[in-house]
Amino acid sequence: MKNPFKFGTIVEDEFFTDRTAELRFIEHKLNSENHVILISPRRFGKSSLVMKAVKTSKRPFIMLNLQKVVSVQDLAGNLLKEVFKLYRWEKVKHQLNHFRIVPTITTSPMGDGIDVMFQPASNGVVELEDAMKTLEKVSSPEKRLVVILDEFQEIMSIGKGLDKQLRAIMQLQHNINYILLGSQESMMTEIFERKKSPFYHFGTLMRLGKIPFDDFHAYIVERLAPVVGTDSESAAADILSITDCHPYYTQQLASQVWELAHYEHVHEGIVDIAVERLSDIHDLDFERLWIGLNKMDRRVMQALCSMTPNLPSITQPTSTIYSTVNRLMKKGYVIKNGTYAIEDPFFKRWIIKNRL
Ligand SMILES: Nc1ncnc2c1ncn2[C@@H]1O[C@H](COP(=O)(O)OP(=O)(O)OP(=O)(O)O)[C@@H](O)[C@H]1O
Ligand SMILES: [Mg+2]
Structure with missing residues (x-):
């Protein structure tokens, strides 16, 4: 298969x-x-x-x-x-x-x-x-x-x-x-x-926006069902909540979930394990990206990892925060889709695990 x-x-x-x-x-x-x-x-x-x-x-x-x-x-x-x-x-x-x-x-x-x-x-x-x-x-x-x-x-x-x-x-x-x-x-x-x-x-x-949840959900369920079985509905929902319907990351994570199910017969916590895998695979790249960021960049990235949707209270003038966010957006680390968010959900996971 x-x-x-x-x-x-x-x-x-x-x-x-x-x-x-x-x-x-x-x-x-x-x-x-x-x-x-x-x-x-x-x-x-x-x-x-x-x-x-x-x-x-x-x-x-x-x-x-x-x-x-x-x-x-x-x-x-x-x-x-x-x-x-x-x-x-x-x-x-x-x-x-x-x-x-x-x-x-x-x-x-x-x-x-x-x-x-x-x-x-x-x-x-x-x-x-x-x-x-x-x-x-x-x-x-x-x-x-x-x-x-x-x-x-x-x-x-x-x-x-x-x-x-x-x-x-x-x-x-x-x-x-x-x-x-x-x-x-x-x-x-x-x-x-x-x-x-x-x-x-x-x-x-x-x-061009992200792919709507319902369509992407149906697409993933149909493809996961042969290897994940009855849990594919909830696995697809978990995948989309982590990737926030980003087309590339969604396909990447779904692909990893499929591999875990097909080759390693993982069931319990399969989506979490897949995210862990992906953030581990990119550990060196993330480390390098992190080293390339200045102090203020890092603080903003850390703040964006927290649950609040808006930029939380970093004790810096607003203008400094926004010029930092704009710089991070230019570099592609942050995207704005209504609210600001870290572009790469696996980098986000890596920051939460290693740098918070
Ligand atoms: N319509 C779609 N259906 C399913 N997956 C998609 C779709 N569009 C994009 N993707 C996923 O997103 C990935 C990136 O797509 P694509 O290369 O077309 O984007 P792009 O905006 O041109 O990217 P770049 O900024 O790198 O040029 C694809 O490899 C695929 O995994
Ligand atoms: Mg392109």
Whole structure:
């Protein structure tokens, strides 16, 4: 029997649950000339959702994570690389004739087979313009290309004025739907909601939440039942109360519970034992994270481990507490979903056990 839970990479098919309204929403946008901006904390399921939506739409798409891009030239090169991967070389090679600066293209049988590079000589403006024009040219009104840019907030650090430059090109395109994803809430809001930003109201903004309890509960029960039996209802409820319905951690914990039941025939206190295991497995990572935090960070993290939903009374000025919380949110240790909470339930368990 195969473990029916999956975590860490994009989930599809039998591993994917819920998100019906979100899928419909993206589908509608793709059937128009509009764009989608999708924001959520890390590992809430942005990539999985978008992949499912574009695959269902049967439209050609390219996906690029801007965290992997180091310069404007590199962005131009990577966009072209994705185009060359998607369309047949014969269909797109003549596009290169129009390039004012011609990239070096290398092919190799290893990896994904093709590499496109521009010499890092200029500021990359011309290269990016030509690459973006190619996107529009290879696309067609009947089968418009979908361009997904992940961790979009990175444009602010890839090149000075890149936001302005990109926006100027994008607004002239008609055959492309952009889906722009980001996990840095404050930077994404700044890019799309600040009136002076070039991307102000560029598309419809959607915030992805956690998966609703009822749906996730049914999903877990169905998969745990063959190994956990009649206790699977309460085990699923325990799992969700610990992970607070966070998609990634829920799948991780459910996967651990399934293994304990299937391979070790554990019954009594199975969810607690699974949490213990996971926080022990990550002991070294947590230790390292903890060492990297300053005193004030640690106090806030400790405070967030206590049961009170709001930030408890740390004897510090409120402004200091909130700037600490904001820093911790930027680093991804704390998330805000109504109230502030420690992002990783196993790190939380580790802090309670070792540092309180
Ligand atoms: N619809 C879903 N149904 C079930 N599990 C899901 C779903 N969406 C996400 N998950 C769980 O969350 C994990 C992370 O999903 P995904 O990589 O899509 O999130 P992300 O927001 O793109 O993450 P990142 O911030 O790392 O890019 C998946 O591996 C899976 O375990
Ligand atoms: Mg992702």
